[in-house]
Amino acid sequence: MEYLSNKSSVARMDKNLGKISPFELKNRLIEMADESVKKMAHVMLNAGRGNPNWIATEAREAFFALGGFGIEECRRVMDMPEGIAGIPQKTGIAQRFEEYLKKHEGNAGTDLLKRTYNYMLMEHAADPDELVHEWTESIVGDQYPMPDRILKYTEILVQDYLNQEMCNGQPPQGKFDLFATEGGTAGMCYVFDSLEENFLLHKGDSVALMVPIFTPYIEIPELTRYDYDVLNIPANTLNEEGLHTWQYKVEDINKLRDTKYKALFIVNPSNPPSYQLSKECVDALKDVVTRWNPNLMIITDDVYGTFVPGFRSLMADLPQNTICVYSFSKYFGATGWRLAVIALHEKNVFDRMIANLPRKRKSELAKR
Known part of the structure; x- marks a missing residue:
């Protein structure tokens, strides 16, 4: 690292590196590193370009947990051996959702669902059946979204x-x-x-x-x-x-x-x-x-x-x-x-x- 020992050298290096993209720079630095640093680079979280080399798990766990509830709701309405089910019904769906969360308490994703549900009720006075029905239809994907711009409660959360x-x-x-x-x-x-x-x-x-x-x-x-x-x-x-x-x-x-x-x-x-x-x-x-x-x-x-x-x-x-x-x-x-x-x-x-x-x-x- 002698090359980096004085300001003029750093400036020269900065000028040269300015000709390449940060992504190329990252790759070159990894190539220059010894084997131990290369191993560390493999676990480096990188969202800099294209596809990140990691995922956020909690949101996905809640997504898939909600999917399980959605399937249960559809089968509650109609469940045919050919693999055909009904569509979610709004009446009483919030109570069934709360029962689902209680039944699956401790499972991956249910805590985030519970916290988000309570947040919407407490902070935005959301109608429980309307909220859970929107979520359930969204995860099941059985209806064209209305309004098509963005769904009502989704907009509130994203806002x-x-x-x-x-x-x-x-x-x-x-x-x-x-x-x-x-x-x-x-x-x-x-x-x-x-x-x-x-x-x-x-x-x-x-x-x-x-x-x-x-x-x-x-x-x-x-x-x-x-x-x-x-x-x-x-x-x-x-x-x-x-x-x-x-x-x-x-x-x-x-x-x-x-x-x-x-x-x-x-x-x-x-x-x-x-x-x-x-x-x-x-x-x-x-x-x-x-x-x-x-x-x-x-x-x-x-x-x-x-x-x-x-x-x-x-x-x-x-x-x-x-x-x-x-x-x-x-x-x-x-x-x-x-x-x-x-x-x-x-x-x-x-x-x-x-x-x-x-x-x-x-x-x-x-x-x-």
């Missing part, structure tokens, strides 16, 4: 989760409307399409990307159907030792004061550097929106936010201007389940701009 994890327990006043999606990538596609279909973005419009960024955010604006004029805002700040801090210069953020920039796309914490947006950068963005570009649409992808203690998303600090895309894939090791949500505050510039569209445009939206 509380986002308030805690994306807003550090201090959400803005009002509430967020949530839209369940088939993973974060689907959420991204829905956002791009929705902005276009609602005449909030048009082909050739000027948008900004805070880079480096998850590759699809670079590729989608270049598609022929969008062909946006893209401003890249680089995370190129250095500290006193000449090392990357992976933050953005205020002078670059201030370019967004120009109202020709309609939208800003950011991944926070960044991907791949994995750094949370600094307070200085957040304050600069708040100044841009408050004083210069009040209709700036901010799309923030916060999939890694749950790995940062005290994380605070732009959806908390600039709720009226921000669409948040959050995926459960990384934190719960559940990429295969395709679970994500889009959050939009009930008071937002998107609705306001749609309301101010020319009559012709609003007529087109009404027809659709």
Whole structure:
């Protein structure tokens, strides 16, 4: 490790390593390690790229325990030897659920189910039969979801989760409307399409990307159907030792004061550097929106936010201007389940701009 013994050497190494991605760096460091460190690397929890090499067990245990209850409920209604059962019935289902939890007390997953059930009853005055029926139909999958945007009690639970994890327990006043999606990538596609279909973005419009960024955010604006004029805002700040801090210069953020920039796309914490947006950068963005570009649409992808203690998303600090895309894939090791949500505050510039569209445009939206 002699190479790392002085600041100039560290700076040279940092410059060289800056040419490769963090994922390549991780692999190179593991290759350089001796055998004992390599063995440790095999158990390193890694959610950095693609599929995490671990899963969260408690949530899955509750999921499968709920599935057992769901099957029991269906067979209670009808149970044919050919493997056909009925569908869950709402009347009295909460009492049967409580009996199920008591019968299986101590089994994997039942404690989380019990705590969540009690939480919904105590904190949100949920109707017991309605709540358990929603859960049971969801796990059995026998009905198209209604409302199709997101189920009633699911939205309440996810709202509380986002308030805690994306807003550090201090959400803005009002509430967020949530839209369940088939993973974060689907959420991204829905956002791009929705902005276009609602005449909030048009082909050739000027948008900004805070880079480096998850590759699809670079590729989608270049598609022929969008062909946006893209401003890249680089995370190129250095500290006193000449090392990357992976933050953005205020002078670059201030370019967004120009109202020709309609939208800003950011991944926070960044991907791949994995750094949370600094307070200085957040304050600069708040100044841009408050004083210069009040209709700036901010799309923030916060999939890694749950790995940062005290994380605070732009959806908390600039709720009226921000669409948040959050995926459960990384934190719960559940990429295969395709679970994500889009959050939009009930008071937002998107609705306001749609309301101010020319009559012709609003007529087109009404027809659709």
